[in-house]
Amino acid sequence: MIRRITVTLAGPVVSVLLALLVTTLFLTIGGYSATSAYEVMWNYGIEPASLVSALNNAVPLYLAGVAAAFALRMGLFNIGVDGQYRVAALAGAVVAANLPLPLYLRLPITLIVCCVTGALWALVPALLKVYRGVSEVITSILMNAIATTVVAILLADVFRSGGGQNTGTAIIGDEGAMPVLIDLGIGNRTSITGFLVVAIVVGILFYLIQYRTVFGFTLQVASRSPEAAESAGIKVNRRIIWAMLGSGAIAGLVGMPHVLSTAFRFDGTLPTDLMFTGLAAALLGRSHPIGIAVGAFILAFVERSSQVLGLVQLPTEVGSVFMAVILLSSAVGYWLTERADQRVALWNAIRRRRRENPPPAAPLPTGMEASR
Amino acid sequence: MSETAETDVLVRLTGIVKRFGAFVANDRIDLTVRAGTVHAIVGENGAGKSTLMKILAGEERPDEGTIEIAGSPRTFSSPRDAQQAGIGMVHQHFLLASALRVWENVVLADEPGSAFRLDSAAARSRVADLASRNGFEVDVDAVVRDVGVGGRQRVEILKVLYRDARIIILDEPTAVLVPSEAASLFAAMRRFTEAGAAVIFISHKLDEVLDFADEITVIRAGAVVGRTTPQESSASDLAALMVKVAMPAVAPREVPPGTEVVLAAHGVTVGEAGEVPALDDVSLEVHSGEIVGIAGVEGNGQSELLMALLGRVAHTGRISMGGEDIDGLPTETRRARGLAYIPEDRHRDGVVLSMALRENAALGYHGRPPVKRGPWFSRSGAAAQARAIISRFDVRGGDPSTPASALSGGNQQKFIVGRELGSDPRVLIAAHPTRGVDIGAQSAVWSELTAARDRGLGTLLISADLDELLALSDRLLVFYRGRIVGALDPRRVDAQELGEYMTGVRGHTTNTPEGGAA
Numbered sequence: 001m002i003r004r005i006t007v008t009l010a011g012p013v014v015s016v017l018l019a020l021l022v023t024t025l026f027l028t029i030g031g032y033s034a035t036s037a038y039e040v041m042w043n044y045g046i047e048p049a050s051l052v053s054a055l056n057n058a059v060p061l062y063l064a065g066v067a068a069a070f071a072l073r074m075g076l077f078n079i080g081v082d083g084q085y086r087v088a089a090l091a092g093a094v095v096a097a098n099l100p101l102p103l104y105l106r107l108p109i110t111l112i113v114c115c116v117t118g119a120l121w122a123l124v125p126a127l128l129k130v131y132r133g134v135s136e137v138i139t140s141i142l143m144n145a146i147a148t149t150v151v152a153i154l155l156a157d158v159f160r161s162g163g164g165q166n167t168g169t170a171i172i173g174d175e176g177a178m179p180v181l182i183d184l185g186i187g188n189r190t191s192i193t194g195f196l197v198v199a200i201v202v203g204i205l206f207y208l209i210q211y212r213t214v215f216g217f218t219l220q221v222a223s224r225s226p227e228a229a230e231s232a233g234i235k236v237n238r239r240i241i242w243a244m245l246g247s248g249a250i251a252g253l254v255g256m257p258h259v260l261s262t263a264f265r266f267d268g269t270l271p272t273d274l275m276f277t278g279l280a281a282a283l284l285g286r287s288h289p290i291g292i293a294v295g296a297f298i299l300a301f302v303e304r305s306s307q308v309l310g311l312v313q314l315p316t317e318v319g320s321v322f323m324a325v326i327l328l329s330s331a332v333g334y335w336l337t338e339r340a341d342q343r344v345a346l347w348n349a350i351r352r353r354r355r356e357n358p359p360p361a362a363p364l365p366t367g368m369e370a371s372r
Numbered sequence: 373m374s375e376t377a378e379t380d381v382l383v384r385l386t387g388i389v390k391r392f393g394a395f396v397a398n399d400r401i402d403l404t405v406r407a408g409t410v411h412a413i414v415g416e417n418g419a420g421k422s423t424l425m426k427i428l429a430g431e432e433r434p435d436e437g438t439i440e441i442a443g444s445p446r447t448f449s450s451p452r453d454a455q456q457a458g459i460g461m462v463h464q465h466f467l468l469a470s471a472l473r474v475w476e477n478v479v480l481a482d483e484p485g486s487a488f489r490l491d492s493a494a495a496r497s498r499v500a501d502l503a504s505r506n507g508f509e510v511d512v513d514a515v516v517r518d519v520g521v522g523g524r525q526r527v528e529i530l531k532v533l534y535r536d537a538r539i540i541i542l543d544e545p546t547a548v549l550v551p552s553e554a555a556s557l558f559a560a561m562r563r564f565t566e567a568g569a570a571v572i573f574i575s576h577k578l579d580e581v582l583d584f585a586d587e588i589t590v591i592r593a594g595a596v597v598g599r600t601t602p603q604e605s606s607a608s609d610l611a612a613l614m615v616k617v618a619m620p621a622v623a624p625r626e627v628p629p630g631t632e633v634v635l636a637a638h639g640v641t642v643g644e645a646g647e648v649p650a651l652d653d654v655s656l657e658v659h660s661g662e663i664v665g666i667a668g669v670e671g672n673g674q675s676e677l678l679m680a681l682l683g684r685v686a687h688t689g690r691i692s693m694g695g696e697d698i699d700g701l702p703t704e705t706r707r708a709r710g711l712a713y714i715p716e717d718r719h720r721d722g723v724v725l726s727m728a729l730r731e732n733a734a735l736g737y738h739g740r741p742p743v744k745r746g747p748w749f750s751r752s753g754a755a756a757q758a759r760a761i762i763s764r765f766d767v768r769g770g771d772p773s774t775p776a777s778a779l780s781g782g783n784q785q786k787f788i789v790g791r792e793l794g795s796d797p798r799v800l801i802a803a804h805p806t807r808g809v810d811i812g813a814q815s816a817v818w819s820e821l822t823a824a825r826d827r828g829l830g831t832l833l834i835s836a837d838l839d840e841l842l843a844l845s846d847r848l849l850v851f852y853r854g855r856i857v858g859a860l861d862p863r864r865v866d867a868q869e870l871g872e873y874m875t876g877v878r879g880h881t882t883n884t885p886e887g888g889a890a
Contacts, residue, residue, distance in 0.1 A: 212748055212749060213747050213748055213749055214738050214739065214743070214744050214747060214748065214749045215747065216749065217731065217734065217738055217749045218738060220727070220731070221724055221727070221731075221735065221738075224724050224726055224727065225720075225721070225724045225725075227720045227721040228720070228721045228722065228723065228724050228735060230684055230703065230721065231682060231684070231703070231713060231715055231721035231722075231736070232703075232707070232721075232735045232736035232738070233702065233703040233704030233705075233706070233707045233708075233736060233739070234704070234738075235702065235703075235704075
């Protein structure tokens with residue numbers, strides 16, 4: 001048990017260390033002092049306002065990571081999270097602004113509309129994969145491009161409120177916006193968004209569905225051995241559709257923290273590339289809901305704290321470099337830790353073998369056999 | 373044919389040994405093939421025919437032994453080397469690029485022109501010329517995807533001829549052909565040998581071997597057990613050489629089989645439109661407390677029957693369980709109604725190797741208690757199932773949290789048998805239940821199967837192991853080319869008769885030998 005936890009944690013730790021190493025090299029070669037840069041970043045990052053900001057920014061990353069992980073556990077690569085959340089955010093912004101209901105009804109309905117919209121957008125690649133055998137990677141990327149156009153047309157011609165320079169949907173009032181969870185009240189912008197609760201609920205649901213239900217079990221079987229799944233009575237094609245629908249539904253929520261807590265309408269300020277950072281969080285967290293949460297917070301923390309570097313004449317790109325290396329090294333990190341894990345198992349087997357046969361006759365080859 | 377052509381030895385294999393792990397696929401095989409002859413290699417599945425041919429074609433390297441081509445010793449490190457020595461092989465499963473045209477497939481990897489330019493016109497005309505000279509009716513501009521099975525085989529042969537092969541190996545060439553196509557194939561083979569080539573073809577269909585071969589080599593269990601010619605031998609001689617079983621002692625059953633039909637198939641056909649159906653109008657019945665054995669060389673429709681009964685392939689005809697039609701039902705419902713299944717290939721669809729035994733115990737039983745509790749997957753319930761299987765069937769090498777990959781093959785098989793029998797099914801479809809397991813595990817599985825039979829389980833047993841079929845079956849049906857060609861009594865049948873049915877010598881497909889009550 002302890003070994004399993006160590007192995008699970010070792011991957012992200014190795015990735016972060018590798019990222020630190022590369023960033024340090026980058027700074028040193030550029031003639032900057034890495035230690036002072038990290039010191040400045042850390043001091044800025046642990047200010048309460050920064051921590052709150054990192055937490056709030058981690059929420060959409062977490063949702064994007066969980067959305068990607070939901071499909072990854074079925075062996076599908078939903079690269080269309082970006083398109084799904086943009087379309088869903090537009091739908092959500094319109095509903096939240098216009099639905100004539102009190103907040104306690106309007107908010108859940110808004111979120112459900114977002115989930116349904118995201119799921120429908122993800123359904124297209126799923127159906128194409130099942131019935132036409134087209135890779136979901138290609139189609140979901142193309143759906144992102146379609147989303148850009150569709151959102152632009154709908155925004156310009158249908159949902160734009162007012163005229164002239166105004167390029168957003170109608171402003172969402174208090175009756176439609178996400179309430180603040182807690183306002184720490186220490187300086188400005190220290191309120192934690194209510195979407196933190198949404199993210200926790202999504203994380204718990206993800207865990208229960210994927211790890212605890214029969215449905216999650218059938219997804220696992222279908223992804224690991226489609227043949228065994230079919231013979232056991234699990235329809236692989238249906239699992240593909242459900243996994244993409246689930247992934248798309250979670251993806252539909254990714255843009256909503258911005259719409260309901262920051263901009264209070266859908267407009268051009270909605271970030272358009274949360275997916276890749278979210279995917280990094282999913283890889284860093286090994287598709288486990290808690291791991292993704294840790295990964296999302298680390299990434300949001302780095303993003304926030306690197307902003308200060310500009311003030312002290314250091315390149316703010318340090319943050320981007322760090323995150324890019326994390327993405328690359330999360331794969332390398334797992335490879336390294338898995339190798340190390342096998343080595344440890346081998347040493348243990350050799351030690352056990354030696355204890356059982358005290359005279360160490362040809363220790364290594366027999367040990368290798370024992371571990372087989 | 374001149375006297376020198378008769379005696380001109382083109383291929384001489386001496387003492388070929390090939391091992392895969394502990395399994396000996398070829399055991400000191402000697403083979404001599406002369407120019408101008410058609411040489412048939414016959415034997416059951418797994419006898420080592422294909423391995424031997426892959427060695428000759430440079431696809432496998434022998435562990436021992438020598439290869440001589442036209443008198444000079446050769447070692448092939450790749451199929452390319454063998455091609456340069458004039459050897460070409462047409463595989464049983466065609467290796468064609470279906471999106472390319474016929475002529476493109478033929479010239480692939482040996483294109484005329486320079487390294488940067490393909491001389492399409494020359495390539496196309498050379499292929500067309502080759503086809504017409506050999507009397508092959510094939511449109512060289514057609515895309516292979518649109519070409520039928522017989523045409524694809526001609527493309528494969530053209531590939532071999534294009535590379536000027538003098539030794540042409542055909543691996544079960546007629547398995548996919550209708551009789552008229554087979555006849556034209558044999559006519560083409562004859563033309564090649566008249567031009568001085570040698571044709572080696574692998575088959576287990578004795579009628580065609582006797583009709584078309586000049587020489588015959590019989591292989592059983594990796595060793596040559598006979599060399600003969602069609603003039604000197606008969607189909608029954610060959611069948612006796614190919615199929616050898618030690619008649620096992622049959623433990624007399626004490627509980628008589630029941631009368632209720634638990635599984636029935638009526639006119640079940642599986643196949644792509646326009647091709648020879650893999651399973652052709654098969655009707656059979658399994659009663660409660662009865663084991664019905666299916667004998668036959670592999671690839672004669674058994675897999676398709678399994679998939680149809682399980683509900684995994686589209687089929688025509690009716691399938692019923694316990695008197696109720698189950699044609700329209702998905703696999704899940706069939707299994708929920710008491711259909712258990714021991715698959716042909718345990719790694720393909722028997723277990724998920726990367727999952728723990730706990731999860732593997734739930735495979736196929738995930739939709740009912742104790743694994744399913746409401747919407748939840750009960751890990752404790754699944755673990756209890758796994759523990760029950762492990763203790764009852766003496767599965768060694770793991771506990772419920774061990775991944776299935778850590779178990780030996782025999783223990784994996786015992787685990788699968790235990791999982792399927794542990795659910796008290798009404799019908800069991802068992803394919804090769806003891807394949808690759810040791811004697812101890814085999815007798816354990818056999819006694820479980822007979823015990824379940826005595827409790828009233830109806831079993832359809834498909835096996836390549838004739839000992840197993842004869843020991844366990846109450847009735848024996850023989851499959852040949854997707855049809856049932858014989859219904860035999862396993863207590864009276866002898867190996868030779870069985871071998872003759874399995875190789876198509878006896879039992880023509882016009883009779884309807886359904887052994888059970890109609």
